Amino acid sequence: MRAPIALVAVCVTTSTALLLSGCGGSKKQDKIQQTVSGSPSTSATASASPSTSAAAAGRPTITFPSDAHDVFEDQHTGDATKDAILADNAQWVESMDDAVFQGKADTKALTFYGVGMGYQKALPYIHGFLGKGKSWTGTVRFFDRKATLLSPGNAAVIYCSDESKAFPKDRKSGKxxxxxxxxxxxxxxxxxxxxxxxxVWQTDNVTSYRGAKQCQP
Known part of the structure; x- marks a missing residue:
């Protein structure tokens, strides 16, 4: 898996929030509230490199290396608002990995899609890779994605990730x-x-639970 590189201390539980693509805390450390429910979506889409959903005017372009992929399922719900929420959730996830690939945390995409505690909680994930001279390779799949509109300007997204086909990679040697x-x-x-x-639906908080039974095959 790609994420044992860092986030043990930073994955803290909040009322409705997460830390991206790989919060490496203990299995029992980050129990997550599951009060948000959304309509199940019906179709799956895979992100491209560069990400195709970043094409809207004013949005930063995110480009992944050819050997790394984030794949997002359940993108199309039939509800335009939920689809927009899920699309920006995917961009936030990709912005964190983009920062890892660029080797810096002050990227335009990260500050565009992450604010407040969402941005703050992304930093240990990014520095966990960079501090050890690591990046990652392979494919991470995001699935069972459900968006809930809590009010006209507030939403929540619950989802799972599968990192079984992604691995740490040395930035210098490529090993x-x-x-x-x-x-x-x-x-x-x-x-x-x-x-x-x-x-833009910006992520402003996050929690995660590694080893969650709900996400295992």
Missing amino acids: VEHTAGSSDDYVLYNTDLKKNAQG
Whole structure:
């Protein structure tokens, strides 16, 4: 899995929130509230490199290396608002990985899609890779994604990730660490989002639960 590189201390539980693509805390550390329910979506979409959903005017372009992929399922719900929420959730996830690939945390995309505690909780994830001279390679799948509109400008997204096909990679040598798979490859996330004046759904808080049974096959 890609994420044992760092986030043990930073994955703290909040009322409705998450830390991205890989909060590496203990299995029992980050129990997540599951009070948000959304209509199940019906179709799956995979992100491209660069990300195709970043094409809207004013949105930063996110480009992944050819050997790394984030794949997002359940993008189309039939509800335009929920689809927009899920699309910006995916961009926030990709913005964190984009920062890892760029080797810096002050990227335009990260500050565009993450604000408040959402941005703050992304930093240990990013520095966890960079501090050890690591990046990652492979594919991370995000599934069972459900968006709930809490008010006209507030929403929540709950989803799972599967990191079993992604691995740490040394930034200099390119050597890949093919770690053994385990239940820790599956992470449950809960995020809070707020809509800004430009209509972007920005992530402003997050919690995660690594090894969540709900996300395991």
